[in-house]
Amino acid sequence: MFSSPSKIKRQEPVFKTPMTYSPRVIGINGKPMPSPSRAELWRQQLGLNDDPNSTDNLSDSDSDQENLNPSANISLVEYRALQRELDERNTQRDELLFKVKTLTDKTKHYKSRLEREESTKRQHMKILCKTQETQLQEKENLISNLQGLLEENEARVQQLEQGPVKCRPLGDNNNIPHTGGRTTMRLIEEVKRLQGEKVDLTRRLEEQIQLFTVPNPEGKEVGQEPQGPGGEHGLGLDKTVTDLQKENHDLRDTIDRLHKSGQSSDTGPCTTDTEKQVDKLQGENDRLQEEMTDLKQVYSQSTDMVKQGAKQYQQLDEEVSKLRQKITTLENQLTRKSEELATLQNKHRQEQTTLRSESQATARKMRELQAELTALHAKEPEVITKIKRVEVQTESEDLKRNYSRCQEEKALLQTEVEGLQLEVTEVRGQLQEACRQCQEKMHEMTRLEQETETVTRELMDEIDSVRKEKEEAVRSVRHDLELELATLRMKYQDVCLRVEQLKPIMVQLVREYVLLQKQAKKFPTVIKETVSQVKKETTRAIRGINDYNQELIKKYHREMALRKKFHNELVELKGNIRVFCRVRPKISEDGHGTMSQSVVTYDQDDDGLIHVNNKGRSQTFEVDRVFTETSTQIQVFNEVQSLVTSCIDGYNVCIFAYGQTGSGKTYTMEGPPDDAGINQRALRELFRETSSRGCDWTYKITVTVLEIYNEVIRDLLVTGDDTYTKLDIKMNTDGQLHVPGLCVKEVQSVEDVNRVFATGQKNRATATTNMNEHSSRSHALLCVTVAGVNKTTNVQSTGKLNLVDLAGSERVSKSGADGTRLKEAQSINKSLSSLGDVIHALRSRQSHVPYRNSRLTYLLQDSLGGDSKTLMIVQVAPVEKNQSETVCSLNFAQRVRTVELGQASRRLENGDTEGDYAHSPMMKSSTPSRNGGTPSRSAHLTPSRSGVSTPPRSGTTPLMSFNRSTPLGSASRPKIAKVASKLNL
């Protein structure tokens, strides 16, 4: 489309300067003006200059023209200026065109170079891929070959290992020592050679690695490199693999030779060397295998890298194709613009040509006219003279005609000249328009040129950046490969080192293994012997333990029987009256604040001590057993269980719950439905015990339930109108007490017991408006009679169990209580005092026990004396507001437990007491000292363990202090002494 710059230079200017036509003014005021040189000037200007001296003529004529016609002179100046300008423009335009051409050529050049590069790269890539594929294939083949060879080697090594076994005995061949020596020498040489090869191989491998690590000094363009990093790497691997293959071949040969020599020598001395050699070869073989594995890894890594490189190249390729598209678009634009420019140029040229031909025609015509005019001018004077002469002389018609014709012609010519002048003006306008268009085109071309420059610059930048990216990618890949190679090299060295280190360990292990194998062969026999020995010993030991266990069980049974016996005797020794204390937990009724603080603490080491914080000082009380707030119903019952069951043996037992209202008496005796108290548990235990003795004894259990309220006995099992019948206590002729009309129920099961309890509860509730208040003002009694007959001996036994929930023991202020309350209080005091009196009388062995002082004691007469057993559970509340009542209850408990044995005092049937008992808290209920005052007996108290206040004992032994007076009788004393001697007391 575009010719080369040199060609353009040789060409003619595209735009040719149009000729400027300035009409000639013939004369001023109609006078003819001679201008002979004008025609020549025009001829010269219009390119029709035949005369070489025309320049001189032009200057002359110019000067003439300047003198003759100023307007023509201006046109010429303008024309020259325009011509100069046009020339300049033409030059500029040509320069621009040349620049455009140069740029287009450059673009073409770059484009072709880019295409060339791309095609080269593509070819390189194809070659690389093909090379890689071929190399991969070759390597795979090599690996498989090597594996085959290795397997062969291994097989041969195994054969060689088996070789010495096949060796013939030493004496078979006399030449053997000589052959063996030679073979050994040869083997040593082989080993040396192999070691040398190994060193050589290692060196070559290192060289290969160094080759990889050495940077490319030539700094070639990556696209022009004959092989990429993958290819170089692949070549190194190739070499290594070839070396390995060669080495393996050598090894194979060596093994063959060894095999042959081993077979040919068959000597004793050579066996050891051959084994060594075999070991070494095996080691070499292992090493080769490891190297093979490493190479495989390297190979797979390099394949990955090549893949990565191909991927990166693909990305670059995509970018290049994008750029190419961009370049193509820009080129298309450029081509379009150039075509437009060429069209415009052609048009301009055509117009110029047309104008030139028109001006030439006009000029010719003008020249002709001018010539005619000149001829006419030349003839003019003659004609004028002639006309004048003719006019003067004779006016010839012909001349006139000619003159007129001439005049017409002149007018015509003048019109023509004017037309031509107009045309010239028009042409000038067109020329100016063309110049303007040309200028516009020039501007456009400048813009296009700038655009082309920008695009070219951008292209160059992009090409640079792409190249840089490519170089960077190649550099990074190379760097990664170098790192990988360095790591692999280190790993290889490490592995070699480890193999070297492991070799002696391996030998040692093999030796140990052989040793162990020998031992393992012997092991089953040893195990068998050991097991049989251990079995015998174990059987012997088990037999001994069994014997010992039997003996222990016998001893245990004996001890248990003794313990039971001693326990019963101990209970008897204790005087058959024991005192427990139970502290109920805090309840919602205790409220909040300081008055609901606990004042009770316990002794960690002694479960018979309880401390009460009494107005800032701690007061300690001693009882047989203290049950804390956390003690359960089961724990309490476990302690009383022996007492309960002793009634089956014919004892009369009495268990009282004593304490102020709300201290937990009913809870302990009856208990809530889901956690039964002593009553129910005692009956269940009786059923269980009687049924366990069922083979020897027949038992009958009967119960009566009654209450004593205001010293009136009421049967709680009777129904209907008899509910409110007052009962009385009578004595039989045989001295036995009984309550006529009292309902006695036989119970045979727990269900019967529950029914009886329910009836009793119901009767008690219907008789009162406020059950709680009533219960705290009356004593509730559950009397259980267990009558047994021995099936064999027909011996009869009758025991009684009295479970008594006493009325509240709190003090009633004289001023605060009146009417019914006062009567109730007096009745309660009376019965409780009587109880205290009876207990005291029993413990102090008084001759008279005041049972008849109250209904309660009278009713329980047969269970409170003689051989009966009594337990008093003192219930206390732990909080501050009940502190004084708690102290009173505990004082009473302590007195009951530790009444001083002294001189028996006589006590009257009317309730008067003698001696110490007159000061008991029970009796003080009606005296001012009872109201929180210190018990009057405190003067007799002496400190006992841990500061516990205990009354002074008599001079008798402590053992004797538990003895009872009359009720127990003198018969019990030898018994006590007997038990004491058994207990080593």
Ligand SMILES: Nc1ncnc2c1ncn2[C@@H]1O[C@H](COP(=O)(O)OP(=O)(O)OP(=O)(O)O)[C@@H](O)[C@H]1O
């Ligand atoms: N060991 C305990 N564990 C849980 N709650 C108890 C315990 N002892 C007593 N209580 C609770 O204390 C409250 C008073 O107990 P309880 O009625 O047995 O006293 P009480 O001395 O029999 O009174 P009253 O003389 O009026 O018959 C009851 O709500 C009871 O449930």
